[in-house]
Amino acid sequence: MKKILCLLTICLLVYTIYYFNHNDKITYISIGDSLSVGIDSNGNTNYGYSNYLANYLKDKDLLKEYNNYFSTSGTRVIDLKNKLETNWTITKDGKNLSLKKCLRDANLVTLSVGMDDILTSLTLSTVSVENLSNKEITTIVDKTIDELDSLFKELRKYAKDDIIFIGFYNPLEEETLTTERLYTYLITKTKELSKSYDIEYLDIYNLFKKNKDYIDNPTNIYPTTEIYQMIATKIIENYL
Numbered sequence: 408m409k410k411i412l413c414l415l416t417i418c419l420l421v422y423t424i425y426y427f428n429h430n431d432k433i434t435y436i437s438i439g440d441s442l443s444v445g446i447d448s449n450g451n452t453n454y455g456y457s458n459y460l461a462n463y464l465k466d467k468d469l470l471k472e473y474n475n476y477f478s479t480s481g482t483r484v485i486d487l488k489n490k491l492e493t494n495w496t497i498t499k500d501g502k503n504l505s506l507k508k509c510l511r512d513a514n515l516v517t518l519s520v521g522m523d524d525i526l527t528s529l530t531l532s533t534v535s536v537e538n539l540s541n542k543e544i545t546t547i548v549d550k551t552i553d554e555l556d557s558l559f560k561e562l563r564k565y566a567k568d569d570i571i572f573i574g575f576y577n578p579l580e581e582e583t584l585t586t587e588r589l590y591t592y593l594i595t596k597t598k599e600l601s602k603s604y605d606i607e608y609l610d611i612y613n614l615f616k617k618n619k620d621y622i623d624n625p626t627n628i629y630p631t632t633e634i635y636q637m638i639a640t641k642i643i644e645n646y647l
Contacts, residue, residue, distance in 0.1 A: 437460075438477045447632050525589075
């Protein structure tokens, strides 16, 4: 009888500890480049997709914590990998926050990076975009994919739960067969790579292609605030 009472007491204690410590709320971190920051078509830091997503979770009483402190404009893949390897640390509200710890604590990570890499390669190319050969397209894309592979490998050391990669769109005014081939190849390879690391790929290419007015400033590659809200909606519909 004493053994049974002892066992029941232990079970009750374990359940009580679980009940008061178990928390289904989400710790969310957004990392990456200007899209993660929320730079709009006028070059202003406005509401990005992560802000809309965080507010949705908050309204549903599902948000424990959110930050996009580790998102910076112009970030390339190699920049983010270096920041992760060196455990980039920032001070916010008097507290030191390290990238590695924030990733370890996160239940959800959204990531957008690689656009600057592709555009830089196109700018440095010796020929115009419409004159790129299939070999040149492959070389440009494969370089970015190799760097993404290294980043994903490093990222998965710390972020063990859900990661959503915000996909690529064509920010160029040109809509040619060459740009179509380039982005089709880029998206296909990135999807394959993401799957190998159990990372979800959010495809937004056609969202932009069908609505060119989402990039309404010819001198700026960033979209309108409206599209950020639509990206957040796609994340909610597809993954939450």
